[in-house]
Amino acid sequence: MRNGVSASVVSVAQGAANLLDFLAQRMPGISRQEWADRLAQGAVLLENGRPAFADATCHPGQRLYYYRHLANEPVLPFQAQVLFEDDHLMVADKPHFMPVTPSGPYVQQSLLVQLKRLTGCADLVPLHRIDRETAGLVLLGKRRQERDAYHALFRDKGIHKIYHAVAAARVLELPACYTSRLVPGQPFFRTMEVPGIPNSETRIRVLKTEGLRALYQLEPVTGKRHQLRVHMNALGLPIEGDRFYPVVLNGPDAPEDFSHPLQLLAQSVRFQDPHTGQDRLFESQLQLTL
DSSP, X not given: OBTTBOOEEEEOOSSOSBHHHHHHHHOTTSOHHHHHHHHHTTOEEOTTXXXXXXXXXXXXXXXXXXXXXXXXXXXXXXXXXXXXXXXXXXXXXXXXXXXXXXXXXXXXXXXXXXXXXXXXXXXXXXXXXXOTTOEEEEEEESOGGGHHHHHHHHHTTOOEEEEEEEEEOOSSOOOSEEEEEEEEOSSTTOEEEESSSOOEEEEEEEEEEETTXXXXXXXXXXXXTTHHHHHHHHTTXXXXXXXXXXXXXXXXXXXXXXXXXXXXXXXXXXXXXXXXXXXXXXXXXXXXXX
């Protein structure tokens, strides 16, 4: 791990004269000159941990390790907050716009890299994901051998999660539970509903109404991608600040508008810790307001 970033790995294939040729051909998103600079700086490693050399001969099946880095990474004007930590688990409050793991234009600004850099824990890993646009609670495991027991909580619905969302007030009565069949949509970053056996379920209730706006409590029984956003939109109640539903206003690579975050918050999570046996309840310190 370097500066909070764990190594990525790539296997050498045939057809390249040397390591620099291979890296430039295999990952053209990084310029040949930048690969040459990384190799010269010792930022590409062999399996034995020693630096790789640009003119070294390629061997099919050879593994190279490198560290993801963005030369001009934008800085997010927010900081995550650690709410809880013990020997097994870390719980953080993630702000809007921050990805949980490195993605797109963010590496050092991602939640995971920030927390790895803060704690020095190379084995830290998110136990679940929330959208970059969503704020609130994220659980992270600290020990590799304990991950599966935590993941089992999500697989077996042993985690009770509550989200808050702000949307238009509903005149007609809301269903207490909404179900539908969700599949990947178009463009690739959207999810859509299709006819068929439901594979997603959300419990919904109104917490507070002020004028034309309301604060909703959403309980996802399942965990499909963009489930809460799609279900609210299907009810005619798109969540405020949503740039993807009902129509795409900005793609994932568009400039950020920090003044209009998605009004969706992972507010609380409750479960029994599989390693300590303790009943856990964590609540976000962030709030949505009307």
